[in-house]
Amino acid sequence: MSTEPEKLLVVEDLTTTFATPGGPLPAVGGISFNINKNETLGIVGESGSGKTVLSRTIMGLQPRTNVTVTGSVLLNGHQIVGASENEKRKYWGIDVAMVFQDPMTSLNPVMRIGKQIDESLRVRLGMSREAAKARAIELLELVGIPSPERRYSAYPGQLSGGMRQRVVIAIALACSPKLLMADEPTTGLDVTIQAQILNLIDELKERLHMSVILVTHDLGVVATRTSRIIVMYAGRIVEIGDTREVFTNHRMPYTRALLESSPKVTNPSHTRLIAIPGRPPNLMKLSAGCSFAPRCAYATERCHQERPELQSSGAPGHFFACWNPLPASQGAPTS
Ligand SMILES: Nc1ncnc2c1ncn2[C@@H]1O[C@H](COP(=O)(O)OP(=O)(O)O)[C@@H](O)[C@H]1O
Numbered sequence: 634m635s636t637e638p639e640k641l642l643v644v645e646d647l648t649t650t651f652a653t654p655g656g657p658l659p660a661v662g663g664i665s666f667n668i669n670k671n672e673t674l675g676i677v678g679e680s681g682s683g684k685t686v687l688s689r690t691i692m693g694l695q696p697r698t699n700v701t702v703t704g705s706v707l708l709n710g711h712q713i714v715g716a717s718e719n720e721k722r723k724y725w726g727i728d729v730a731m732v733f734q735d736p737m738t739s740l741n742p743v744m745r746i747g748k749q750i751d752e753s754l755r756v757r758l759g760m761s762r763e764a765a766k767a768r769a770i771e772l773l774e775l776v777g778i779p780s781p782e783r784r785y786s787a788y789p790g791q792l793s794g795g796m797r798q799r800v801v802i803a804i805a806l807a808c809s810p811k812l813l814m815a816d817e818p819t820t821g822l823d824v825t826i827q828a829q830i831l832n833l834i835d836e837l838k839e840r841l842h843m844s845v846i847l848v849t850h851d852l853g854v855v856a857t858r859t860s861r862i863i864v865m866y867a868g869r870i871v872e873i874g875d876t877r878e879v880f881t882n883h884r885m886p887y888t889r890a891l892l893e894s895s896p897k898v899t900n901p902s903h904t905r906l907i908a909i910p911g912r913p914p915n916l917m918k919l920s921a922g923c924s925f926a927p928r929c930a931y932a933t934e935r936c937h938q939e940r941p942e943l944q945s946s947g948a949p950g951h952f953f954a955c956w957n958p959l960p961a962s963q964g965a966p967t968s
Pocket residue numbers: 651653658660678679680681682683684685686687916
């Protein structure tokens with residue numbers, strides 16, 4: 634008897650298009666994937682590939698005025714696309730919470746950090762002042778902040794960058810979300826602190842039975858911390874699969890280019906980095922073909938003409954979008 638793992642998040646054909654003075658800008662162009670309970674999924678891609686817009690769209694956080702979202706985001710059974718602000722407020726914090734790149738933009742600089750955690754607990758969970766304070770101190774302790782009682786009364790500016798990001802994580806965890814979305818949570822922090830924050834997220838995921846989406850431009854970050862990876866380019870998924878499969882048997886030349894341009898986790902100082910030639914495409918002028926074709930050493934005529942859809946590599950759950958893929962590392966090479 635086989636039991637289907639429960640899907641916490643099911644995203645189907647999701648698009649996010651901004652109306653800009655220059656015309657429609659398709660930042661997310663038809664994305665489908667899902668996440669199981671207690672899974673960590675990595676989303677990687679160069680800057681501008683649509684990772685943040687995708688994350689915010691999943692949260693239902695896009696500005697209402699100049700954006701059109703189509704498709705479906707089922708989060709713990711709730712439809713996010715088209716949901717009212719009131720409905721989404723019921724899910725935020727409880728079903729999903731987000732940690733953004735820059736802790737200073739998520740924290741109010743003139744409010745003591747304890748109060749910022751309390752607020753969420755009192756408003757969202759209806760806790761009393763005393764109960765909220767006790768829980769806030771517990772949360773500060775949970776995210777590894779030393780002397781939490783003392784830090785409860787500190788202002789964000791009195792903490793280091795790493796400690797501030799721990800506070801942001803504490804706020805995200807306040808209502809015990811089922812899914813934690815971390816968008817470049819360690820970019821800008823020094824390497825040692827980065828590892829500490831990533832280890833903390835890992836630890837909390839196990840302890841609190843959460844699922845995690847780890848968004849990063851750095852493949853080193855997702856190599857050891859995710860079970861599956863989505864590789865994004867120009868607002869689309871160009872490769873998706875088990876982390877091991879994507880690292881060892883990627884078929885999309887863009888994935889290879891990303892790997893070659895990322896410091897190796899095992900030997901960061903001795904890796905020669907190869908920058909990906911060319912620049913990410915102008916999303917308002919996407920060609921009918923593969924968006925990566927103009928930068929791809931393997932591109933053929935067809936790549937410039939016709940967009941490749943995701944196809945199976947043969948390995949379970951591994952898909953890539955490429956007309957002229959890299960040969961499989963085992964088995965018969967294609968084309
Ligand atoms: N509010 C907005 N209005 C118009 N374009 C936007 C807006 N937000 C993001 N974009 C565009 O969407 C694309 C994807 O951006 P983003 O998701 O931030 O990339 P990433 O997080 O992968 O670096 C970029 O071309 C960016 O300029």
